[in-house]
Amino acid sequence: MKTVLKVAGIVVAVLIVAAIAIPFLVNVNSFRPQIESNLSSALGRPVKVGNLSLSILSGSVEADQLSIADDPKFSSAPFIQAKSLQVGVELMPLIFSKQLNVTQLTIEHPEIALLRNREGVWNFSSLGNQSAQQAKAAETSSAPANVNVAKLDLTDGTISLGSISGKRKPVVYDKVNITMRDFSFTSAFPVVVAARLPGGGSLKIDGTAGPINSTDTSLTPVQAKLSLKKLDLAQSALVDQELGIAGSADFDGTLTSDGHAAKANGTVKATSLKLVPKGSPAGVPVQVVFAVEHDLKNVSGKLMQGDVSIGKALAKLTGTYDMHGETTSIHTKLNGEAMPVDDLEAMLPALGVVLPTGSRLKGGTFSVELDSAGPLDKLVSTGWVKMNNAALANFNLGSKLSAISALTGKQTGNDTTIQNLSSDVRYAPEGTRLDKINLVIPSLGTVTGAGTVSPSNVLDFKMLANLAGVGAGLTHAVGMGSGGIPIAITGTTSDPKFMPDMKGMMGNQLKGLMQGGGKANPLGGLFGKKKPPQ
Numbered sequence: 001m002k003t004v005l006k007v008a009g010i011v012v013a014v015l016i017v018a019a020i021a022i023p024f025l026v027n028v029n030s031f032r033p034q035i036e037s038n039l040s041s042a043l044g045r046p047v048k049v050g051n052l053s054l055s056i057l058s059g060s061v062e063a064d065q066l067s068i069a070d071d072p073k074f075s076s077a078p079f080i081q082a083k084s085l086q087v088g089v090e091l092m093p094l095i096f097s098k099q100l101n102v103t104q105l106t107i108e109h110p111e112i113a114l115l116r117n118r119e120g121v122w123n124f125s126s127l128g129n130q131s132a133q134q135a136k137a138a139e140t141s142s143a144p145a146n147v148n149v150a151k152l153d154l155t156d157g158t159i160s161l162g163s164i165s166g167k168r169k170p171v172v173y174d175k176v177n178i179t180m181r182d183f184s185f186t187s188a189f190p191v192v193v194a195a196r197l198p199g200g201g202s203l204k205i206d207g208t209a210g211p212i213n214s215t216d217t218s219l220t221p222v223q224a225k226l227s228l229k230k231l232d233l234a235q236s237a238l239v240d241q242e243l244g245i246a247g248s249a250d251f252d253g254t255l256t257s258d259g260h261a262a263k264a265n266g267t268v269k270a271t272s273l274k275l276v277p278k279g280s281p282a283g284v285p286v287q288v289v290f291a292v293e294h295d296l297k298n299v300s301g302k303l304m305q306g307d308v309s310i311g312k313a314l315a316k317l318t319g320t321y322d323m324h325g326e327t328t329s330i331h332t333k334l335n336g337e338a339m340p341v342d343d344l345e346a347m348l349p350a351l352g353v354v355l356p357t358g359s360r361l362k363g364g365t366f367s368v369e370l371d372s373a374g375p376l377d378k379l380v381s382t383g384w385v386k387m388n389n390a391a392l393a394n395f396n397l398g399s400k401l402s403a404i405s406a407l408t409g410k411q412t413g414n415d416t417t418i419q420n421l422s423s424d425v426r427y428a429p430e431g432t433r434l435d436k437i438n439l440v441i442p443s444l445g446t447v448t449g450a451g452t453v454s455p456s457n458v459l460d461f462k463m464l465a466n467l468a469g470v471g472a473g474l475t476h477a478v479g480m481g482s483g484g485i486p487i488a489i490t491g492t493t494s495d496p497k498f499m500p501d502m503k504g505m506m507g508n509q510l511k512g513l514m515q516g517g518g519k520a521n522p523l524g525g526l527f528g529k530k531k532p533p534q
Contacts, residue, residue, distance in 0.1 A: 074123035082110040104151035120299030154178040161237040171237040199232025244277030265291040276352040283346035311343030327375040338365040354493040364390025381427040392416040400498040461489035
């Protein structure tokens, strides 16, 4: 037993001495040109590594820095730079034959800069193209592929997404961890990506990628499940901050790409959503079930399904988009039929719709059809809206029109009941225009007309009120003619002002004078004068 223990002790001592001595006996720095050459060949980019050291215990060669050049068409700064690179190697061939056989690569604390140009091309598109072509040629000739790594990891890194124009500040993701197994240019391999999102959310991608496209890495086939939690829309790379879109979103879905077309589908749930710069967060969550088909080469696609749900209200959104240029352009159609007003009311602030102070919409249904076209920052939407059997609570329109509504002899109450409301709509950056307005209020009558709402919610409407229960004779008596009473609506959406439109009145009177013919002159009647006999 003593002999066994003595032999074991000697073996352990020899191993310890070997572990200490071998790193000094093997000059691993002599392998640096080989490592740089192999990585440069594999990635098709110049690669530089720092001083190398050998760790017997971990079975790896470590470099104190790593730098991978960017595509010169995009930037002269590094595409990837890292504090250290760990290269897993087979120790026996390295020690006894001075042969470097790589088993795994680990890049620690990498900083990755992803850039996109106006044509929608990414700076990683050319990454590895040369190696992929060589590997494909080697496979055709029945020779082994020149790149095959059992394990490839990027740990605790950061990724910045930006454009070469620098129009918008890059979006930075940190705590990025990427794991690839059985990496090869000629076959599919598993990939897992996890990252922390700007604003504190999280991203996870779990799937497969490959074979690497030999001409454009961004066209590599992918199949993956995606999960986004607490995505801060205002700080995401999905939308331009100038659009004013904000809120928190969760997403679960799938992505499938064959290298030509990518299909994505899933469900997005957004809370505290804001859709315009001067809007405020919505008081209700919004859910969108969608399906998208994206043309990778043309950087454009179709929204095949877009079911937008707000409570029990459901609207359908479909259309196309084009991501060329700094701002995405769209051409979409939104259609919603008989949606409950009560479910939509809390969404109005997100759209920048401001109701009179203290009031709210309740009851009834709302329908809409809008066609939207153009860049997102200059979007123009046209269509129509309808509302039936609703009420504007805590807003007495009769009191705003007291002098006029007195003609009807009816009490309107504290709420304004809306039997029907319809209007054509045009929404653009310069403001909103409403045409062919037709508003039926049982307590007052019918109001028609047109007008505008400025981006700062200033009102400018010319309306015509046909009061319920007031005959044409009475309106003639007050000099309004049979067409109704002209009303000007000014002020703001939160504090509208309703006044008789004096210009409109005079216009009606002059029109009556010109068209009077053999009839009594309305102006003459007002001043107690009779028209001279013909």
